[in-house]
Amino acid sequence: MSARRRDSLGQVAGADGCPGGWICIVLDRITSTVTPLLCRSSEELLTIHPEPSVLAIDMPIGLPDSGDRDCDRIARMLLGPRRSSVFPAPIRPSLAAVTQQGADAISRAIVGRGVGAQAWGLYRRVLSLDRLIGPDEQTRCVEVHPELSFLALNGDQPLPHSKHSPEGVAARRALIDNAFGPEAYPSVRKAIAPREATDDDLLDAMAACWTAYRIAEGTAHRIPANPPTDARGLRMEMWF
Template identity: 45%
Template structure:
């Protein structure tokens, strides 16, 4: 059985294919997202670190619940964008339109993922969502660590090692040193690689019927996509 974890990175997407029987982990860089879907037609489940299913008028319950469980790491959860803003050409345009529509602005970090959110949600259907699910790496690491948020920031060497050790113990795979990870799926960064790997771990849980969900009973967006974070 093969499952895949995917994380957005500079210039595209890093995917880690996980062969559950052999324990093999294979990273690869892809662009655009359609290439990810085409590359793994036999994957039983694909976990993607990107909002799937978008709300126009209120925060998604899955984002609120993720922030709650992550406690001191709650800032790792960016609010999913209002779908009416995804065609904004500039940050200034997105921010002004958001204030006009909702009374709130948009952070620069949140605006940075708009193109990838639009790309994935354009391709996803309710049927495809049975196989392609939204994950949040920090929520998955929280679950992997016995419902404890990570201590260190993922981009720091100690944060990389904290996450690598959790995954290595669970997957029975030594995984990559931070130094080696820089060259495995360029231009993806080491933390992108671990995020994709924990997304693959989550995809395995989906395939085996063991995954948790935030919230337990998700709402649907206007396109009938479930607004949920799977872990």
């Protein structure tokens, strides 16, 4: 076994989109060291060194040609008061559009649902990941939703307050402190400029990293249990 492979077995990571690109939180499972990385592109995110054994990404991986994904539907059911945080995954045909208006027209024609500005803002990242991740890469690169991670951190109970509210921020910070230790978040915040990643970006990425750790340990959950695949053979699933 190479030195690089031995090193990577101890590394897991979680990533969330942010103003600076991607905020990636790397956890060394052997030393419990937490390292934040700011990746400017999806290519940079997927080639960080040493390569983590699990990279949990808060972005759709595996896209339907029409309709909704089962994993999105189940996630909304589990999250209850936080169900609105689960946006419908783009349908694959709409990724060919070069403008929001074009994506909106394609989506309305196929599923009767438009593409708003917030959803369109995610398309570039969704498309870049779709070009880089194939079925073979799904053994390492997995889709997560931070609110599902926080649900698991909170004893399988959805958090009652939005992550944008003071109460919601405090609750998520307390869960992250309990999972990583009280010194972890301040060190991450100190290392990453607020203009590059907001507080909720960092908390979401740390929650994703915690799920990556659970996957590596064999204690994570997947929805649905037997996920369907899309036209490219990608499994449409979420882990938490």
